[in-house]
Amino acid sequence: MMTEAARPTVRYQWMLAGLLSLNFGVVFFDRNALSFLMPFIKPELQLSNTEVGAFTSALSLSWALSCLLVGRVSDALGKRKLILVMCTLCFSCTSFLSGLAGSFFALLAARLLMGVAEGGVMPISQALIVQEVDPLRRGLAMGVMQNFGSNLLGNFFAPLILVAVSLSFxxxxxxxxAGLPGLVMAGLLILLVKDPPSAPSNGRKTRKTGALLEMLSDRNVLLCMMMSVFLVGFIMVFGAFMPLVLLSDQTIDQTTMSWLMATFGLASMLYSVLVPGGSDVAGRKPVIVAMAALGALLPLGVLFADGTLWHLFVLFALGAVITGVFPIVMATVPSESVSPLHLATVLGLAMGVGEFIGGVFTPMIAGAAADSFGLTAALWILVALSLLVASCGLFLRETAPAVLARRVGDHKKLSID
Known part of the structure; x- marks a missing residue:
């Protein structure tokens, strides 16, 4: 790992975190566009709820495979910047293809291609954060990178802008x-991001199979993969079906729906700082357990809402706290549990497995359940997924550097006494 003397300036560290966060926000602006536009697309293309879920599953499938492949290629070649720029250019082009689709299968193909392009962005970005940012600020920087921009652009501005544009044009x-901002981001990445030096190997060569088995033998990595499945499943089902659930209430129109979804995104921006930053101080494990359990408030609140609109806005703001857990589970804990030689690989593994299982199968199950039992079935699935994350978090091994340092200090004090 990089020494403190060789680490970039604090200014560059936060510039990097902010730029990568903005780029990932553009990724989610494109990715979430389908969910917010689905009330307009569904009647025109005559789609069923199962087909709606299939779009989300298709993108998650190709995203997962890309996570696994691109993360490994990035570790092998060390050309993180080049690969990141290529991914950014490609996902912008696939957004244009989505706008040209005239049938279920054409739109499905466009979403598959989008997943291929976008899947490598997060593992490469988080690997850059680990290599360039001070470990004591790692949780906060990773949270900002993964959640701040994605919620600002993908969950707050996206529903407001895309629904308004769709209504008018x-x-x-x-x-x-939605495809235009990615072209701008690719240029900014070329100008401002520097490729970090490769992690030293200490003269030790590890076979790829052996490295993979070593990662899979770590309890934290396995637990993070499981929690990633449940978290991705949560956000995919939420994005695909919550707009439809809200609009099924005759008192909620498309504009109100867009503001409720935007409230979720705005609150998630705040939690992208508070939750991962809090885990730097309080520890990864207790924060994951508490925030995931609180996430169940949102679907439960929608299920048993009394019809008061401001209650829904409060519930969307509170329930969004579960989004703060994403970077801790998918990036921070895995990166603190394995050798720095395999950063992008383990991040791609945690994210890719979550996308493959949680993103591919959960929306399909939720869609089939909604067709059979009504849209409220999707809400019960959200409740179960949030509680499963909290349950898995109970078995994590603590990795926060500040917490571990305090434990060592307490142990020394006890020894002296």
Whole structure:
């Protein structure tokens, strides 16, 4: 790992975290566009709830495979910047393709290609954060990178902008608009990001199979993979079906729906700082358990809402706290549990497995359940997923550097006494 003397300036560290966060926000602006535009697309293309879930599953499938492959290639070649720029350019092009789709299968193909392009962005970005940012600020920087931009652009501005554009100019033009920011981001990445030096190998060569088995033998890595499955499943089902659940209530129109979803995104921005930053101080384990359990408040609140609109806005703001757990589970804990030689690989593994199982199968199950039992079935699935994350968190091994340092200090004090 990089020594403190060789580490970039604090200014560059936060510039990097902010730029990568903004880029990932553009990724989620494109990715979430389909969910917010689905009320317009579904009647035009005559889609069933199962087909709605299939779009989310298809993107998650290709995203997962890309996570696993691109993360490993990035570790092998060390050309993180080049690969990141290529991914950014490609996912912008696939947004344009979504706007051209005229059938279920054409749109499905566009979403598959989008997943291939976007899947490598997060493991590479988080690997850059681990290599360049001070470990004592790692949780906060990783939270900002993964959650701040994605919620600002993907969950707050996306529903407001895309729904408004769709109402005025049609959903196809909304997709065309969504593809433009990625082209700008690719240019900024070329100008401002530097490739960090490769991690030293200490003269030790590890076979790829042996390295993979070593990672899979770590309890934290396995638990993070499981929690990633449940978390990705949660956000995929939430994004695909919550707009439809809200609009099934005759008192909620499309504009109100967009503001409720935007409230979720705005609150998630705040939690992207508070939750991972809190885990730097209080520890990864207690924060994961508490925040995941609180996430169940949102679907439960929608299930048993009394019809008061401001209650829904409060519930969306409180329930969004579960999003703060994502970077801790998918990036911070895995990166603190394995050798720095395999950073992007373990991050791609945690994210890829979550996307493959949670993102592919959970929306399909939720769609089938919604067709059979009504849209409220998706809400009960959200409750179960949040509680499963909290349960897995109970078995984690603590990895926060500040917490471990305090434990060592307490042990020394006890020894002296």
């Amino acid at each position: 049609g959903w196809r033009n909304a997709f065309f608009l």
